[in-house]
Amino acid sequence: MASKLWEKNVKVDHDVEAYTVGLDREMDLYLAPFDVLGSMAHITMLQSIGLLEEKELKVLLKELRKIYKVAVSGEFEIEEGVEDVHSQVELMLTRSLGDIGKKIHSGRSRNDQVLVDLKLFIRSRIEDVAMAVKRLFDTLIGQSNRYKDVVIPGYTHLQVAMPSSFGLWFGAYAESLADDLTVLRAAYEVANRNPLGSAAGYGSSFPLNRAMTTKLLGFDSMAYNVVYAQMGRGKTERIVAQALAGIAATLSKLAFDACMFNSQNFGFIKLPDEFTTGSSIMPHKKNPDVFELTRAKCNKLQALPMEITLITNNLPSGYFRDLQLIKENFLPAFDSIIDIINMVDSMLSQVKVNTDVATDPRYKLMYSVEEVNRRVVEGTPFRDSYKQVGLEIEAGNFEPRYDINHTHEGSIGNLCNDEIAELFNSTLAKFDFNTYHEAFDKLINA
Ligand code: ARG
Numbered sequence: 384m385a386s387k388l389w390e391k392n393v394k395v396d397h398d399v400e401a402y403t404v405g406l407d408r409e410m411d412l413y414l415a416p417f418d419v420l421g422s423m424a425h426i427t428m429l430q431s432i433g434l435l436e437e438k439e440l441k442v443l444l445k446e447l448r449k450i451y452k453v454a455v456s457g458e459f460e461i462e463e464g465v466e467d468v469h470s471q472v473e474l475m476l477t478r479s480l481g482d483i484g485k486k487i488h489s490g491r492s493r494n495d496q497v498l499v500d501l502k503l504f505i506r507s508r509i510e511d512v513a514m515a516v517k518r519l520f521d522t523l524i525g526q527s528n529r530y531k532d533v534v535i536p537g538y539t540h541l542q543v544a545m546p547s548s549f550g551l552w553f554g555a556y557a558e559s560l561a562d563d564l565t566v567l568r569a570a571y572e573v574a575n576r577n578p579l580g581s582a583a584g585y586g587s588s589f590p591l592n593r594a595m596t597t598k599l600l601g602f603d604s605m606a607y608n609v610v611y612a613q614m615g616r617g618k619t620e621r622i623v624a625q626a627l628a629g630i631a632a633t634l635s636k637l638a639f640d641a642c643m644f645n646s647q648n649f650g651f652i653k654l655p656d657e658f659t660t661g662s663s664i665m666p667h668k669k670n671p672d673v674f675e676l677t678r679a680k681c682n683k684l685q686a687l688p689m690e691i692t693l694i695t696n697n698l699p700s701g702y703f704r705d706l707q708l709i710k711e712n713f714l715p716a717f718d719s720i721i722d723i724i725n726m727v728d729s730m731l732s733q734v735k736v737n738t739d740v741a742t743d744p745r746y747k748l749m750y751s752v753e754e755v756n757r758r759v760v761e762g763t764p765f766r767d768s769y770k771q772v773g774l775e776i777e778a779g780n781f782e783p784r785y786d787i788n789h790t791h792e793g794s795i796g797n798l799c800n801d802e803i804a805e806l807f808n809s810t811l812a813k814f815d816f817n818t819y820h821e822a823f824d825k826l827i828n829a
Contacts, residue, residue, distance in 0.1 A: 601822025
């Protein structure tokens with residue numbers, strides 16, 4: 384059994400070890416490739432300030448590149464008795480290189496290591512989320528344009544209100560994602576600052592070159608103040624989780640609409656049969672379970688920022704082991720939101736839209752304001768016209784005209800989908816993922 388990095392003469396109690404390590408050996412697998420990249424940058428910097436010899440750096444980098452390949456292949460393992468990814472990488476290096484492997488930890492702590500790992504992981508997963516959101520956005524805009532003339536009722540208080548359209552419905556969720564992307568972009572900026580060099584949270588007496596590791600890892604800037612850099616643990620995850628929760632909130636609302644519109648009583652949309660599930664007793668059922676689970680999964684994701692708030696709330700500055708627990712729900716959240724986005728994308732690409740809702744007599748009253756406005760244009764003051772139409776409705780002799788003429792920006796007849804796409808795409812273009820890809824390429828392939 385491997386010993387701990389910190390174990391000296393006393394062996395830690397077995398139960399205490401299990402309790403404190405918890406799920407870390409599993410969670411840290413998410414961080415493994417990034418831990419290796421962080422080490423590559425750190426030791427390159429150590430050599431530049433004289434704490435490693437050039438040939439030592441060379442063999443260490445060669446070995447780390449091998450470990451990196453294992454980590455991205457998914458075959459990386461944290462062995463029984465090894466606490467975390469940081470210990471495992473150091474163990475692998477000392478196993479193959481002996482004493483040289485023991486030199487890499489000068490001027491750092493697992494506290495800034497896990498911080499940098501998290502930030503590198505977040506950056507790469509935000510890229511995956513942004514790409515998935517982009518695909519869904521394009522689908523929504525496509526469907527909005529395709530069904531721009533298909534009128535459905537709009538509701539307030541779940542009461543039939545005014546004409547809406549599938550153009551508006553699809554486009555509304557596209558524009559919602561554009562705002563969610565703005566928040567995701569802000570979260571990316573917060574994550575894109577280098578904490579490495581803060582060590583245990585108070586810096587180091589070695590003359591670390593933090594600007595160098597910042598550049599090597601493709602960060603925008605460093606988290607300058609070492610105490611604040613450590614405070615970034617938990618805060619960064621919370622801000623990123625809030626951004627993921629924003630996307631989840633959009634999709635949970637969409638999922639509720641979709642469940643409702645798919646019910647027989649609305650019948651606005653129909654999922655292809657292969658996307659529905661049956662009942663064990665009622666032979667006729669074709670249930671929209673996919674959207675129900677989407678709603679619940681999205682609601683679960685919206686609990687994440689609150690969970691992180693509660694774990695970090697009232698902790699003073701400085702590192703605490705409490706922070707480790709954030710990983711358990713935070714790290715898998717990215718796969719979860721991407722899975723949801725992809726599923727919604729697939730559903731909405733293939734959903735069948737009912738093009739005959741507009742003239743169904745059940746929805747006659749949604750045209751009341753159209754009629755009021757028509758009379759206003761013909762010269763009747765609004766309040767009088769409103770009253771006339773109201774009395775006709777109450778007397779049961781209101782007959783609508785079905786032509787709709789909405790022309791202002793963002794309305795049925797003028798969706799502004801090009802403007803919405805421009806908003807989304809210009810936010811997406813601001814991410815600059817290339818900087819970190821180029822930096823990683825240099826570390827991995829140099
Ligand atoms: N597993 C720990 C975490 O996630 C790594 C840092 C350990 N540092 C320490 N001082 N015990 O926080």
